[in-house]
Amino acid sequence: MPEIKFERSPRPTLGVEWEVALIDPATYDLAHKAAEVIEIVEREHPEVHLEREFLQNTVELVTGVCDTVPQAVAELAHDLDAVRRAAARLGLRVWSSGSHPFSDFRENPVSVKGSYNEIIERTQYWGSQMLIWGIHVHVGISHEDRVWPIINAIMTKYPHLLALTASSPGWDGVDTGYASNRTMLYQQLPTAGMPYQFESWGEWEGYMHDQGVSGVINHTGSMHFDVRPAPKWGTIEVRISDATSNLRELSAVVALTHCLVVHYDRMYERGEELPTLQPWHVAENKWRAARYGLDALVITSRRTDEAWVRDELRGLVSELMPLARELGCAEELALVEGILDRGAGYARQRALYQETGSWVPAVKAACDELEALR
Numbered sequence: 001m002p003e004i005k006f007e008r009s010p011r012p013t014l015g016v017e018w019e020v021a022l023i024d025p026a027t028y029d030l031a032h033k034a035a036e037v038i039e040i041v042e043r044e045h046p047e048v049h050l051e052r053e054f055l056q057n058t059v060e061l062v063t064g065v066c067d068t069v070p071q072a073v074a075e076l077a078h079d080l081d082a083v084r085r086a087a088a089r090l091g092l093r094v095w096s097s098g099s100h101p102f103s104d105f106r107e108n109p110v111s112v113k114g115s116y117n118e119i120i121e122r123t124q125y126w127g128s129q130m131l132i133w134g135i136h137v138h139v140g141i142s143h144e145d146r147v148w149p150i151i152n153a154i155m156t157k158y159p160h161l162l163a164l165t166a167s168s169p170g171w172d173g174v175d176t177g178y179a180s181n182r183t184m185l186y187q188q189l190p191t192a193g194m195p196y197q198f199e200s201w202g203e204w205e206g207y208m209h210d211q212g213v214s215g216v217i218n219h220t221g222s223m224h225f226d227v228r229p230a231p232k233w234g235t236i237e238v239r240i241s242d243a244t245s246n247l248r249e250l251s252a253v254v255a256l257t258h259c260l261v262v263h264y265d266r267m268y269e270r271g272e273e274l275p276t277l278q279p280w281h282v283a284e285n286k287w288r289a290a291r292y293g294l295d296a297l298v299i300t301s302r303r304t305d306e307a308w309v310r311d312e313l314r315g316l317v318s319e320l321m322p323l324a325r326e327l328g329c330a331e332e333l334a335l336v337e338g339i340l341d342r343g344a345g346y347a348r349q350r351a352l353y354q355e356t357g358s359w360v361p362a363v364k365a366a367c368d369e370l371e372a373l374r
Contacts, residue, residue, distance in 0.1 A: 101170025
């Protein structure tokens with residue numbers, strides 16, 4: 001069985017990937033001009049790292065290897081400004097949320113890339129519906145033996161990270177009743193969803209060997225778990241969060257994610273037992289956060305104790321604040337409280353839809369937030 005080499009990171013470095021989309025301001029529907037925008041930015045701002053994503057309406061902003069949340073957020077702000085200026089030259093706006101509330105997935109073409117075409121061919125109806133956008137946070141880990149204990153611990157905070165960022169209540173013109181319909185859509189893909197609770201790196205290697213032999217990885221290129229190892233970079237990649245509609249909320253969830261991973265890494269270093277939940281509790285928490293967002297009652301222990309996720313988040317901010325000061329992200333972690341007070345993206349979008357009977361004001365408001373809230 002081939003070994004999977006994990007490129008160990010000597011310190012808890014940080015990297016962020018943020019998916020944003022292009023919007024036609026005449027209709028506030030999606031615009032399929034990502035390739036043109038990326039071409040302009042690459043020509044005029046070679047320092048900016050952008051990636052073509054699954055859909056031709058999407059641009060992914062990718063930071064370099066950072067040491068702090070402020071450093072990563074500053075890089076994203078710079079890159080976003082370059083994307084916005086390029087989009088404006090094409091008569092477009094830039095927007096970000098977990099899913100577009102009324103765009104027709106049948107009219108949104110996939111980017112030209114072999115693996116994307118393969119995913120559509122294999123997954124058919126479900127694969128073609130992926131009008132969804134997220135935030136991926138990488139945190140450096142010093143040794144592969146730590147990876148799965150930390151991932152399993154992070155899964156106990158799945159509803160916290162999702163509820164804070166949930167911003168996809170609308171789909172195909174309908175209010176789904178969910179805070180994060182993106183979460184429900186994405187898990188339909190055969191390699192997506194919750195990771196199995198592996199107990200060791202060797203067990204993960206065995207699993208990946210099986211996926212290679214069975215041909216699964218040949219179809220998809222990788223496993224798209226909600227949290228997964230990224231061996232090439234020596235990181236854990238946390239992919240739980242919906243894309244936020246502004247940098248302020250993005251910085252809050254990146255700070256919370258960074259602090260949580262480092263917190264569990266320090267626990268491992270001290271020889272302490274990291275928290276876990278039964279897989280059925282993790283699955284229930286995922287659903288509750290997707291459905292109810294910040295109003296979710298979540299399971300907090302293997303004894304099936306429960307608490308409101310709002311209260312849990314306030315407690316986490318207090319518990320992690322000393323570590324946040326050490327990591328240089330205290331100001332960003334404190335922004336979690338602002339989301340709790342103001343309401344997450346799904347609530348703001350739904351309020352506009354209920355007030356006007358149209359999702360257009362919700363998309364416009366998200367575009368406005370992306371420009372205003374730093």
